[in-house]
Amino acid sequence: MSTTTPTVSEPATPSPRPSRTEGPLGSRLLRAVLTQRIVLLAILIVVVLVTFMVMDAGDYLTAPYDPDYLAAALINAVPLAMLGLAELLVILSGRGGIDLSVGAIVSLAGMVFGFMYGEWGWPLWIAIIATTAFGALCGALNGFLVSYIGFPALIATLATFYAFKSLAIVINSQRPISTPPIQDLFSISRSVELPVIGRELPNIPLGIFTLLLPTVIVVWLVLARTTYGRRLFAIGTNDVAARWAGLPVRDTRFKAYLYAGAISGLVAVVTVAQFASARPDAGVSGSGMALPAITIAVLGGVAITGGIGRVSGVVLATLLIVWLNAGILLAFVGNEGSQYQLLALGVVLVFAALLNGLTNRRFTGAR
């Protein structure tokens, strides 16, 4: 299972501490919950689902919290999980890697997509590829500044966040683009019935299959099955050692930002389709898209110091947040619900971060 991560929690040589296969069941379980983020997330998802279903049965919710509702809520998981994966790549690359600009790239690339598909009438698939390439270009700027010039990632992406955000608003004089082709794009985000077994299951939003699943699989393959993935873990774990081992450190880190930008470009297409309009502030309105994405990554067990993180963790963390938010929306009347989503996100993030710190000290002997 842990082929994707060089987790320090499992020492290669037998240690004097009891390994995971020994000891009483209770302590083994506790150990698994604390050290394996996947286990913890799975338990939390079950807790959330059971809690809201019990509340639903007791008629505390404003609408039924049933499989249909849960499936429909998955549409929110598409941008969130994809940007979470973008942050995963960047944070994995180490040396304080973080990308604050993903939301701004979504806005800007969305406007570019709006022009290409909505105004200039390019074919859809060319427009999507061009938008992804444009996102990659924005990411390449981040990567260039961070990797080749040596900017701290926080600063470089803060600066490009400002720049992209401003350009996205100015490029069409603050007006959204919602010409007929863009409006028809809304059909991408509709729900479909699965073939063969579809009758037994609720309808799933189409975006899950067309964009999210391919991204998840590609990112997983890149991280777990390619030389590039191993290099990324290596430079994130120890920059200097990786350089002495002859790895192309700068090139590897540069590409992490480039890929993150490309994923943001794809998210821009999803967002435009979801709103049926290319909005200049799509990725930065409110608290923006970058902060939830970073939250998802951290909650999914990605170490902010780099070199530790898994695709499955990010996906499960997304499911947890999406279904938690969906439940909260039903538990409160009016916009109270969206406020309590902030509370839940904050509490979950602080809790996850403290737990990361605790398990690092308790089970790896660090510090």
Added chain:
Amino acid sequence: MSVHTDERPDPGLPAGEPPAARPTPRRRVLPSPVSGQELVLLGVIVVLWIVLAFATPAFFTAGSIQPLLVATAPIALVGIGMTIVIITGGIDVSVGAAIMVCAVLTAKLLVDAGLSLLPAVLVSMAVGAVLGLVNGVLIAYGRVHAIIITFGTANLFQWLGLQIFASKTVNGIPQTFDVFGRGVAGRTFGVPHAFLITVVIAALAWWYLRHTAGGRHFYAIGGDANAARLAGIRVQRRVLLAYVITGVLVGLGACFTIAQGTSTLDQSVGSGKELAVIAAVVIGGTSIMGGRGSVLGTLLGALLVQTVSSGVTQLGWNSNLSDLFVGVFIIIAVGADLLRERARRAR
């Protein structure tokens, strides 16, 4: 006060060591009072002001400069705290949300309880201190990276602020805070009080960071927390203090923000301020890696950011363009610093 120990001979040197063995005797422990970056920054601001004065004659009038200074004050003030936090190697992205909590609570107290000036300011600062304490405790004792914790608390504070708003704007705020800068009552020799207070606090912070042992501890922690701990600094308490100081300044900054606006306070108050503050600090030459930075630079950085956004508006350009310039200035300021650092190491 144990002031910097400039001229004391190095006890580690053997007594018979000839003085020539030390190539360039480094007399100063402290960096020079004004760094090169700060001078450049000052130059850039002066040039910008001159250019703006020629481009739009209205720029150099009191009616234009005074609002600029009033708007600079909260950014610079919170920036002072942020400078200390970043010097310790941390960061606080929750200040925007914290400003909202302090501002809405204070505004409500002004409207509902009719609080007078001093109690209102004190309450706001106390609330800010509590919020800073939450951050500080979690970061210093939870030993989690500051950016993660403050992302989390930013959400919590935002929820708290929205709860206090209760889905309504706060209307009819009395003119208690006018003394901070709106109208004639808020100015001395034409300078808004909010800006004067900020300058005084910046001067105090400058002295504290530069000339007291406690202030130097922040730099030591940012340079190497482990070494600082072994040198006998109570690292956790110092880090905690940095966030509480920021919280108190956020409280005061929230009062300035109320004074700056109209008699209504809506839910967008404070949003995005955290990035503006961090931009000001970074443009001012404070290193995000910790261990280096100054309050003077932050003050100039805030002034530059505000000059840019005010200038863009007055030139009649799209006001959203100012963010682009802020981004470019961040790249230039930090990039120049990086290149200088590289040149220094190559020597």
